Amino acid sequence: MTDCTSAEIRDQLPDLLHGHLDDVARARAEAHVRTCADCGQELALLQALRDAAPAPRVDVERIVAALPAPRRARRWSASAWQIAAAVVFVAVGSSAVEQYVQRSHAGDRTAAATAAARLDSSAGASARAAATGDVELNVGYGYGDLTDAELATLLKDVQDLKAVPMADPEVSTPDVTLANGGL
Amino acid sequence: MSDADRSGDARGDLDLVQAWRAGDQGAATALVARHAPAVARFVASAGERAEVDELVQDTFVRAFGAIDSFRADSSLRTWLFTIARRLVLDRRRAVRRRGERVAISEGDAATEFDALDGMVADETQQRLRRAVDRLSPKQREVFTLRVTEGLTYRDIADVAGTTEGAARVHYHNAVRAIKEFLDD
Numbered sequence: 001m002t003d004c005t006s007a008e009i010r011d012q013l014p015d016l017l018h019g020h021l022d023d024v025a026r027a028r029a030e031a032h033v034r035t036c037a038d039c040g041q042e043l044a045l046l047q048a049l050r051d052a053a054p055a056p057r058v059d060v061e062r063i064v065a066a067l068p069a070p071r072r073a074r075r076w077s078a079s080a081w082q083i084a085a086a087v088v089f090v091a092v093g094s095s096a097v098e099q100y101v102q103r104s105h106a107g108d109r110t111a112a113a114t115a116a117a118r119l120d121s122s123a124g125a126s127a128r129a130a131a132t133g134d135v136e137l138n139v140g141y142g143y144g145d146l147t148d149a150e151l152a153t154l155l156k157d158v159q160d161l162k163a164v165p166m167a168d169p170e171v172s173t174p175d176v177t178l179a180n181g182g183l
Numbered sequence: 184m185s186d187a188d189r190s191g192d193a194r195g196d197l198d199l200v201q202a203w204r205a206g207d208q209g210a211a212t213a214l215v216a217r218h219a220p221a222v223a224r225f226v227a228s229a230g231e232r233a234e235v236d237e238l239v240q241d242t243f244v245r246a247f248g249a250i251d252s253f254r255a256d257s258s259l260r261t262w263l264f265t266i267a268r269r270l271v272l273d274r275r276r277a278v279r280r281r282g283e284r285v286a287i288s289e290g291d292a293a294t295e296f297d298a299l300d301g302m303v304a305d306e307t308q309q310r311l312r313r314a315v316d317r318l319s320p321k322q323r324e325v326f327t328l329r330v331t332e333g334l335t336y337r338d339i340a341d342v343a344g345t346t347e348g349a350a351r352v353h354y355h356n357a358v359r360a361i362k363e364f365l366d367d
Contacts, residue, residue, distance in 0.1 A: 017333070045361070053228070058236070070203060
């Protein structure tokens with residue numbers, strides 16, 4: 001069995017075999033093969049080799065059963081969690097900023113009074129205030145309107161949050177106002 | 184018979200992938216039915232005939248698990264061949280680490296698969312298969328992808344991790360070697 005000298009046509013024989021040539025190339029290759037005994041024999045050989053290739057049986061159903069579930073649902077779930085976490089993170093951050101601003105303003109207005117109150121806010125005073133239930137904890141804008149249940153839910157969300165802050169939170173001392181005006 | 188005929192679904196591969204991602208399990212069945220026989224032939228030609236079932240299944244599990252990374256720069260089948268080839272190589276490395284004999288080498292003509300398959304194949308077919316089995320692993324890989332599966336040299340280069348030019352050389356050397364074997 002000899003080889004045709006037309007390397008281009010020989011290169012195209014597998015494509016001709018599989019019907020992968022466009023109309024022009026196919027017509028040209030077929031015309032060549034009709035007049036070239038070497039290429040005719042080689043094409044026949046390639047066809048015989050293709051047909052003789054082992055054809056292992058495959059169990060389609062078994063393969064399909066082993067496939068993973070589409071990621072679409074899983075991805076949406078992850079996105080929803082990330083969005084929820086981001087919302088909580090922003091809310092907590094906003095409250096911290098608001099707290100800082102409020103405290104700054106309060107400091108401007110009543111610097112002397114606050115200083116005096118802090119001096120008076122000894123352990124004994126705090127204990128008495130707590131005992132009478134007159135302590136108002138200022139934790140930021142809007143949170144004073146939350147019910148206990150809402151506050152508990154928010155705190156739980158924050159505790160469940162797995163994100164780590166970029167830096168340690170600012171140390172803050174809650175403003176304590178005594179309803180009875182002091183000691 | 185076309186791929187679509189073979190799978191019983193006229194939709195293209197990309198449409199079937201989208202349908203599967205949307206929850207259409209029938210689309211997965213169509214894709215597997217369409218491409219699994221070709222992947223099995225490729226794996227068998229690589230010499231992993233005893234592990235064809237497992238390797239073909241693993242190929243599809245990997246592919247469907249990473250379908251988001253399929254960019255359609257090549258055909259889905261070419262991508263599957265690439266995954267299958269990687270799994271075959273991984274398996275060989277694992278076998279080698281365990282110190283087991285890897286039954287794939289140049290001229291590895293007589294195999295159990297051939298012996299069993301030979302019961303139903305006529306003498307001419309067996310001779311043709313022996314001619315292919317005697318090729319070097321790289322020649323056999325390229326020849327199978329080119330002749331049995333009809334891939335272009337470019338796709339073969341992607342699958343086999345080589346260049347188009349090298350793939351062309353391997354193909355023509357393979358054809359010459361087969362002719363010489365059959366002429367003897």
